[in-house]
Amino acid sequence: MRILHTSDWHIGRTFHGHSTMDALAEVLAALVAQVRDHDVDVVIVAGDVFDSATPAAPAYTLLGDTLVALNDLGAAVIVTSGNHDSAARLGFQARLLRDGIHVLTDPTAIGDPVTIEDAAGPVRFFGIPYLEPAIVRQHWPDLPLRSQAQTMAHAMDLVRAGMAAHPGRSVAIAHCFAAGVEATTGLEREVRQGGLDVVPLEVLDGPDYLALGHIHGRQQLSDRVRYAGAPLHYSFGEQHKPRGSWLVDLDVDGLAAVEWLELPVPRRLVTLTGALDEILSDANAAAHADDWVCAVYTDPLPQAEPMRRLKERFPFCAMVQHDPVDAPASLEQSYAARLRSAVTDAERVEAFLAHVRAGHGPTEREAELIREVLDERVAAEALV
Structure with a gap:
């Protein structure tokens, strides 16, 4: 079975006040092409499909068009909710979707897999929606669920119980901050790096592959535990991180191979640092006229109207910072x-x-x- 692991689409998110809808539509179209070109059987979206719990109508349109395009190619699609999504809204949509598109948002159904068959038999897909301890502990009032680590540990216990009850190869999907993520990776806006939010890697033992979302940069925590990251760059801190998805192959014995597939970057991100006049040079203007630009100017004093001057040279200048090099x-x-x-x-x-x-x-x-x-x-x- 061939699986495409993606996550964190954040449909509807803006980039420094600019809509990303057209750029994301271009990237998702490329993702659909990946599914066609590589004969993908199952597409996973590991949470944060939307950027908001109340997305605007165009966000629903883009999601619906993409899911239908994937399913029209013969791929099953499995979507889980993230911390940005409204699990209730996504769950409501699930009842309206066609066969072959699964939206998993119910914490009480974590141990009940979606089963997809191939020539080697069944593959069980266990979807773990984003679990906020304060919200989901009502479902398990007898358990001390005060942290992400405790809550995910219980969720994975449910997954392992489901694996025992439903034999076969298995894939789990989760949206969390796992231990071992590089600090330089594009971290979610709300992710805290304190101990309460970190899920130990051993908690995730069991399935043949674990598809994670929540971190915006590609990460490999082990052969079987990975983050795909976001399909777009949503901040200048992510500009050097590749965009893409993981192509996962399962054979009769479990995980067989994993390959990284690059996605296009509709508009590059670049950070230009130096004196403002240096940043505004003809050479920079020619090289970065079509890029998103973050300008960090190092003049001793703030300069007059820096953004206006930058916009005249860089139409897509999105951010300007003053960082003097000789601050006393x-x-x-x-x-x-x-x-x-x-x-x-x-x-x-x-x-x-x-x-x-x-x-x-x-x-x-x-x-x-x-x-x-x-x-x-x-x-x-x-x-x-």
């Missing part, structure tokens, strides 16, 4: 501490300017203007 050590002192040490109003204004201008206080001309304005205020108050 005095910046380590808090703004509140500098204010406490200020005696006169002029010193307080100077402390504010140093705070918002990376340690650079007023110029001589600015200091003169500050004194003039303050003197005028004192004179006006004296006349009252």
